[in-house]
Amino acid sequence: TMSSDDGDLENQAELEEKTRLINQVLELQPVCPGVDAVKEENLKLKSENQVLGQYIENLMSASSVFQTTDTKSKRK
Template sequence: MAKSSIESDIPLADDENVPNELNLSSRKPKPAQPLPQAEDQEEKARLIAQILELQNTLEDLSSRVDSVKEESMKLRSENQVLGQYIKNLMHSSSLFQPANSPKTSNMNEEDYEINNEGGEMFENYYW
């Protein structure tokens, strides 16, 4: 019988008469929030001004990136045209025939490819 009295003294989670934390927290009123002070309003206004300034800066940077992209595309296009022009000039000129092959042979497209990294456009040609 001692066993049954010990079991009845220990509260179980499903016992209705044992309060749990959820029930206690829902019954307590929340503390009142302090009213905003003048300092808080000044800080809020300063933060809003800073946010607007950062938004304007971001818009300016975004438009600058767009203009730089357009300029880059334009320069790449011009570079391709100039590269093709140089390739055609080299193909038509007898001065720029490959040093390792006879001057009368037809040149491959590969002989004229431009290496953008090393600038080795003229490496197989003599002046």
């Protein structure tokens, strides 16, 4: 009878551990959509930054102020 009691205790402990893990997973699930939304927003902002960076480079290359500094640095 001792061995069956030990088995019951092990099964009970295993069941409690599984229940605890399932509860943790269920608690964390609502976080996932938030993470996905943040990742999506991050990608969108990176893309916008690239466009703005290209726009700024184009403005700088078209500006005589920045062109004169470029020619001075090339002379050195």
